[in-house]
Amino acid sequence: MSTDKRLPTLPEVLFVLISFTLIMFLFVVEFSLPIQLALLTTWFVIMLVGWRIGYSYKEMQDGLLKGIYDGSEAVLVLISVGALIGTWIAGGVVPSIIYYGLTIIHPSIFLLAAFIICAITSIATGTSFGSAGTAGIAMMGIGASFGLPVALVAGAVISGCYVGDKLSPLSDTTVMTASLSKVNLIDHIKSMSYVSGPAFLIAGTLFVITGYFFIDNSGDLSQAEATMTALSEYFNISWYMVIPAAVVIVLLALKMPSIPVILFGALLGSIWAFLFQGVGALESINILYAGGEINSGVEFIDNLLNRGGISFMLDVIVLILFALGVGGLMEKTGILRVICIKMLAWADNAGKTTVTTMLSGFFGNFFGGAAYVSVITASKITEENYDRLGIDRRVLSRNTEAGGTVTTPMVPWSDGGVFMATTLGVSTLTYLPFLWFNFLVIIISLLYGFTNKFIWYTESQDNNQNQDKIVN
Known part of the structure; x- marks a missing residue:
């Protein structure tokens, strides 16, 4: 096999995402197995794709460990x-x-x-x-x-x-x-x-x-x-x-x-x-x-x-370590990068850019298992689009929190979801409909994006400073 590395193709990315979702459903819902085992199994699905596109086990292990370290x-x-x-x-x-x-x-x-x-x-x-x-x-x-x-x-x-x-x-x-x-x-x-x-x-x-x-x-x-x-x-x-x-x-x-x-x-x-x-x-x-x-x-x-x-x-800690490993592997093998490229090609205005940022944050929680991962994916995957469209980065940071931070307790295997469920004694899917503040942050952010309210743009001035204008 060639040692040249390449980005995964869209079918390969979809294979990982669909496999992840299917494994979660079968392990947790159908067979009532620990969610930790589902996440561990997902490691090997991602590694299979990583091996296919040219990564060695050592390289993927390094990515896995980096993901764990970043959320430690x-x-x-x-x-x-x-x-x-x-x-x-x-x-x-x-x-x-x-x-x-x-x-x-x-x-x-x-x-x-x-x-x-x-x-x-x-x-x-x-x-x-x-x-x-x-x-x-x-x-x-x-x-x-x-x-x-x-x-x-x-x-x-x-x-x-x-x-x-x-x-x-x-x-x-x-x-x-x-x-x-x-x-x-x-x-x-x-x-x-x-x-x-x-x-x-x-x-x-x-x-x-x-x-x-x-x-x-x-x-x-x-x-x-x-x-x-x-x-x-x-x-x-x-x-x-x-x-x-x-x-x-x-x-x-x-x-x-x-x-x-x-x-x-x-x-x-x-x-x-x-x-x-x-x-x-x-x-x-x-x-x-x-x-x-x-x-x-x-x-x-x-x-x-x-x-x-x-x-x-202890069970929570093991779960989060496995979830962080999933995020590290997806980052290392370029799966997140492919998702980024596809979203950037679609986002050509403030509303669509808001959607891509929030989806990137949610993906960070869903596939990376931690708020730390979500704010990284949301900001880094979509920052180029804000600069290309001349949207002030304050909008980027705001949308990153809306898509990353507030969606963390909505994902049952993320650090926030597991912690809240364990600490408060209520399962994630049971309390989910009542996270009214979190849902409102998402809704209002999307509303601002598509109506161009409170979206700041940058203008180059003769003195090389930036001014802000609010489009109302």
């Missing part, structure tokens, strides 16, 4: 958040937040409150994972105590978490997208506000309407009271239980590195478990890895709180 920070975050969830439950942090939340939040406005609280937490901390693993778990407990559908509550929680993941200057994906698109960070955030602002207001309104008209009366208050009783009997509930949460939020807001801050918060949870919850010294340390075990007598509280610890995240 997400794995470290998962490990840290797993430890934090376990100790914050055992230390009474999450139970205290649930308890006090039940006393002050009315059921009819709970969905809006959950959406806003998670949005504020994610903006302050810059992490959707950390927000879901702390405030999100607490909101799930409160919502379940009110008798609300857990999928609807998860939709409000995740929607709020991705407000900050998209807009916070502390968010790694926000910073990464601005950098990849060669746009000033603040300009990038301002550009996103044209989309995220309306999406936030509309999503908030939908949660209010749902709360007032679709939640029966004032909610199941008897269940809320039973939850409060069980929590107060099993845990020491007090205001100072939430100190670890306040410390972590403040440190993250001060732009301290997220992983050591989250691990420090997990350590505080262990200390709180020992000092205030009667947990033994060695057991409180072991909870960092193994998590704790709750027997409160209330089934849904036990289901909610029997989670956490590094070991709780």
Whole structure:
């Protein structure tokens, strides 16, 4: 066989994409096999095409490992958040937040409150994972105590978490997208506000309407009271239980590195478990890895709180590593490049260019399994088209987030999808219809693209500077 390498043909690309989808369906839906095995099997399908077009196994392995390396920070975050969830439950942090939340939040406005609280937490901390693993778990407990559908509550929680993941200057994906698109960070955030602002207001309104008209009366208050009783009997509930949460939020807001801050918060949870919850010294340390075990007598509280610890995240970590490997192989073998070429030939205006960017971001999540991969594919695959059409790169960065960041929790095997499902205890396809903020960001971005609203173009001036004009 010739050692000359070539780009895969369109039939070869379609073979990989169709095989990927078919393998996912057969393994997960038809045979109920672990999704990790489906992703591992996909490695060999891509390698078969890679071998056919001239790549050696060593070269493909290098691409696979690079894909894993590029997304390895997400794995470290998962490990840290797993430890934090376990100790914050055992230390009474999450139970205290649930308890006090039940006393002050009315059921009819709970969905809006959950959406806003998670949005504020994610903006302050810059992490959707950390927000879901702390405030999100607490909101799930409160919502379940009110008798609300857990999928609807998860939709409000995740929607709020991705407000900050998209807009916070502390968010790694926000910073990464601005950098990849060669746009000033603040300009990038301002550009996103044209989309995220309306999406936030509309999503908030939908949660209010749902709360007032679709939640029966004032909610199941008897269940809320039973939850409060069980929590107060099993845990020491007090205001100072939430100190670890306040410390972590403040440190993250001060732009301290997220992983050591989250691990420090997990350590505080262990200390709180020992000092205030009667947990033994060695057991409180072991909870960092193994998590704790709750027997409160209330089934849904036990289901909610029997989670956490590094070991709780091991299956998730394996899944994400395999998904990142798929993305690395597709990048190395040129499959993503072929998709790029086909899309660029079609996109000849702002609307079509918006579609290609968002599809590239979604492909990054679907085939690469991580938000980091999605913002790379969305920005790098389509950046040439923005320059060719004279569209300001602030539009590129905005569309990259719309197609990449916000679609991450929509893909069951992506890092965001797996993390949210595992942490909140609701499957991806179950909470998917309620990700109203995420869907609105996509819809509004497409609307702007095809109506040419808030699409900035660049003009060359005599002084070699660029001016912006808004086409209304």
